[in-house]
Structures are given as structure tokens and as C-alpha cells.
Amino acid sequence: MLLVALAAAAAAAWWWQRESPQPLRNVIVLHGNVDIRQVELAFNAAGRIDRVLVHEGDRVQKGQLLAVLDSQRLQRAVELAEAQVAAQREVVARLRAGSRPEEIGKARADAESARVDARNAVRTADRLKELAAQRFVPQQQADDARAAADAAEAKLKSAEAALRLVVLGPRKEDLAAAEALLEANRATLAIAQRDVAEASLYAPIGGVIENRVLEPGDMASPQKAVFTLALAEPLWVRAYVSGSDLGRIRLGSRATVLTDSYPGKRYRAWVGFISPTAEFTPKSVETQDVRTQLVYQVRVFVCSPQDELRLGMPASVEIVPDTPPAAGSGRGPDPCQNGP
Numbered sequence: 031m032l033l034v035a036l037a038a039a040a041a042a043a044w045w046w047q048r049e050s051p052q053p054l055r056n057v058i059v060l061h062g063n064v065d066i067r068q069v070e071l072a073f074n075a076a077g078r079i080d081r082v083l084v085h086e087g088d089r090v091q092k093g094q095l096l097a098v099l100d101s102q103r104l105q106r107a108v109e110l111a112e113a114q115v116a117a118q119r120e121v122v123a124r125l126r127a128g129s130r131p132e133e134i135g136k137a138r139a140d141a142e143s144a145r146v147d148a149r150n151a152v153r154t155a156d157r158l159k160e161l162a163a164q165r166f167v168p169q170q171q172a173d174d175a176r177a178a179a180d181a182a183e184a185k186l187k188s189a190e191a192a193l194r195l196v197v198l199g200p201r202k203e204d205l206a207a208a209e210a211l212l213e214a215n216r217a218t219l220a221i222a223q224r225d226v227a228e229a230s231l232y233a234p235i236g237g238v239i240e241n242r243v244l245e246p247g248d249m250a251s252p253q254k255a256v257f258t259l260a261l262a263e264p265l266w267v268r269a270y271v272s273g274s275d276l277g278r279i280r281l282g283s284r285a286t287v288l289t290d291s292y293p294g295k296r297y298r299a300w301v302g303f304i305s306p307t308a309e310f311t312p313k314s315v316e317t318q319d320v321r322t323q324l325v326y327q328v329r330v331f332v333c334s335p336q337d338e339l340r341l342g343m344p345a346s347v348e349i350v351p352d353t354p355p356a357a358g359s360g361r362g363p364d365p366c367q368n369g370p
Contacts, residue, residue, distance in 0.1 A: 056278075056350075056351060057348050057349070057350055058271065058275050058278060058279065058348070058349040058350075058351060059346060059347070059348055059349075060267075060269035060270065060271055060328070060330075060346070060347040060349065061269060061344070061345075061346055061347075062267045062268045062269030062270065062330075062344075062345060062347065063267065063268055063342050063343065063344055063345065064265065064266075064267055064268075064289075064332075064339045064340060064341060064342060064343040064344075064345055065265075065266055065267065065268040065329070065341065065342075066260055066261055066264075066265055066266075066341050067260075067261045067264070068240065068258055068259065068260055068261070069234065069235070069237070069258070069259045069261065070255040070257075070258060070259075071096065071231060071233075071234070071255060071256055071257040071258070071259055072231075072250070072251070072252055072253070072254055072255045072256055073097075073099060073228065073229070073231055073250045073251070073252065073256065074228040074252055075099065075104075075225055075228040075229055075250075075252070076249070076250065076251040076252070077099040077100055077101070077103075077104075077229060077249070077250060078099065078100045078247065078248070078249055078250070079097060079098075079099060079100075079244055079245070079246050079247060079248050079249075079250050079256070080098050080099055080100040080101075080246060081097060081098045081246060082096075082097045082242065082244070082245060082246055082256075083095060083096055083097060083098075084096050084097075084239050084242070084257070085239065085242060086239055086240065086241065086242050087238065087239065088238070088239045089236075089237070089238050089239075089262075090233040090236065090237060090238070090239060090259070091233065091236050092233055092234065092235050092236050093232055093233065094232065094233045095230060095231070095232055096231045096232060096233055096239075096256070096257060097230075097231045097244075097250075097256055097257075098229060098230050098231070099229035099230075099250060100229075101226055101229040104222065104225045104226045104229055105226060107222040107225065108219065108222040108223055108226055110222075111215065111218045111219035111221075111222045112219055114215045114218070114219075115212065115215045115216055115219050118208065118211055118212040118215050119212060121208050121211075121212075122205070122208045122209055122212050125200045125204060125205045125208050126205065128199035128200065129196045129197065129199050133196050134193075134196050134197055137189070137192050137193040137196040137197075138193055140189045140192065140193070141186070141189035141190050141192070141193045143189075144182070144185045144186040144188070144189040144190075145186050145189075147182045147185065147186070148179070148182035148183045148185065148186040150182075151175070151178050151179035151181075151182035151183075152179045152182070152183070154175050154178070154179065155172070155175040155176040155178070155179040157175075158171055158172040158175040158176075159172050159175075159176070231256060231257075233259065234259075235259075235261060235262075236261070236262045237259045237260050237261040237262045238259070238260045238262065239257055239258075239259060239260075240257075240258040240259065240260045240341075241257065241258035242256075242257055243255050243256055243257065243258070244256045260341060262337075264302075264331055265331065265332055265333075265334055265339060266302060266303075266329040266330055266331045266332060267287055267299070267329070267330045267332060267345045267347055268327065268328075268329060269327075269328055269330060269347050270325040270326065270327055270328070271304075271325060271326050271328050272324075272325050273308070273324055273325070273326070276304075276326055278351040279301055279304070279328070279349055279351060280301070280304075281301055281302065281303075281304060282300055282301060282302075283300065283301045283349055283350070283351070284298075284299075284300055284349075284350065285299040285300055285301060285330050285347050285348060285349045285350075286298070286299060286347070286348045287299045287330065287332045287345050287346070287347055287348075288345065288346045288347075288348070289338075289339070289343055289344065289345045289346070290344060291338070291343060292338060295338075297332045297333055297334060297339070298332070298333045299330045299331060299332040299333065299347065300330065300331055301328060301329075301330055301331075301349065302329050302330065302331040303327075303328060303329035304326060304327075304328050305326045305327040305328070307326075308324040308325065308326055309324065309325065309326075309327070330347045330349070332345075
């Protein structure tokens, strides 16, 4: 029975050793800090800030309204541009429509009246000319009648020309100039409307408001940031690998990230960047090698669905060489799909 018990214990120990997880061999351990991208958000227009709608620490979504400028002056500019567009649109419509029948009728009547006046003036001048030749009227009266007849004939020609212009309608050059001015007014209106739209500041991408720089009443401009936005993703650990281990990792290699803030919690990760140039080890980085040894910066992208990792948080990275690539770099299935 003693021999049987010893054999059973040996078999159980062998089975437990085979089934229990074995420590990874040849694991590359790196130390670094969590890093994220930051965006400086500013208005694309100048003006006084009317409202600020978010505070530090607020999580915002893409397209969320963050702050608004005082836009009363900009609204007046839009109204002025709209009025100019409306007025010029009517001018173009009038030129395209041409002359109205009533205008043509009036011009034709004016021409006919001038024709009658000219005919009568010529007859009067001829009659007075004969009388002046017979010395029944002074020569000056005959000359005045001839001058009046010439003036009446000139008025007739002017009325006939005006009639032809009314019948032909506006010149195509005038219409083209009016249409060009209408387009210019529309462009001015579009600029004014764009200025009004730019008086509202929206989040370009989801993230967390890290700094609220300006307050209501401050003057804003494109050169002055209103917020500092920490992007929710991508999230990575900035670490450094020595030259001896550089050849053992590659883009897409699977990794695991650990932090002191959450002991025992492991986050799925992958190598997403390897610097092409060497540098001396930064003073803030802890390695087991000599600090003057050349190292290469790597970015290990990490999944943090619970939003537990923060900018600058110290972290350790475990990379197993020669593992299948992960999809952080488009080389395999996405390790973030199944959570940390």
C-alpha cells in the first residue's frame, strides 16, 4: 500500500507539472511609460468666448460641441450678404427676362410720335422756305423752321434706335457681368456663413479634456488653444530595447503590459513601432544595461477597454520573441477584440 501511495503521488505531481502554466522562456522585459496623443483645440476664428461647455476630465465624443464664440457681429454679416445676393439675383432675373411688352410698346409709340413731329417740321420748313423766297416772311423765320425740322429728324432717329434696343433686350455682356457679381455675392455669403460655423468649437475625435485653457470672456484666436484633448486611442507604452534584443522582436509581435496600479492584471498588446535610429538611453528609463548603451525606441500598443491606463503611468512590457503577429499593425487578428 505504501508503494501504491508513492506511485500515485508521483503520478499526480507529474500531471500537475505538465498541466500547470510554465513560465515563459526568453521573455524580453521592457520598462517604460504609457503614452497617448494630445491635440490642441482652438477656434478657427477670432472673437470673444461666450460659452464653455466642458471641464477638465470630461470625456467627449467626436462632433460634440465644446465652446461657442459671441457671433452677433457675424450674424449681421450673414444678413447683409444675404440681402446683397437677393438684390443681385433680381437684377440677373430682369436681364434674362429682357424687355417687357409694355416697354416695347412705349418705345414704338415714342418713335411714331417723333416721326409725326419730324414730318410736320419738314413740311413747315418747306412752306416757310417758299414764303421767304417770295418775301412774305423774314428769312430768319424760314431758317428757324429748317433748324426745327433738322432737330425733329434727329429725335426720330434717336427714338427709332431706342426702339431697336428695347426690342433686342439687354446685351449679353451686361448679363454676364451681373451673373458674375451674383456669384461674388454668393461667395461672400458662404464666407460669412463659414465664419458663423467656425464660431462653434467641436471635438474632432473622442477623448478626455486634459486642460481647459480659456474661459468665457477671453478673446480667442486660431493661435490660442482653448482645450488640450487627450485622445482615447491609440494607447501605447513607450519603451526602449537594447541592440542585443532588437533582432528578436518585429512589428506585430504579441506582448503583454503590466502596471503597478493594477497588480496581476495583464493587458493584451502588440509591437506597433520600432525606431529606425539608435539613441542613448534616456535618464528616466530603467534598464539592466549600462545607461550609455545605445537603445531603440519601441511603441507597444495596448488595449485598455476599462480606461484604466493614464498618460505617463509606469508600465512593464513582456514580449515573447518569434510569436505570431497581432493585428495592431494589420498582421493578424485584433488582440483587443477579446478584452485585456
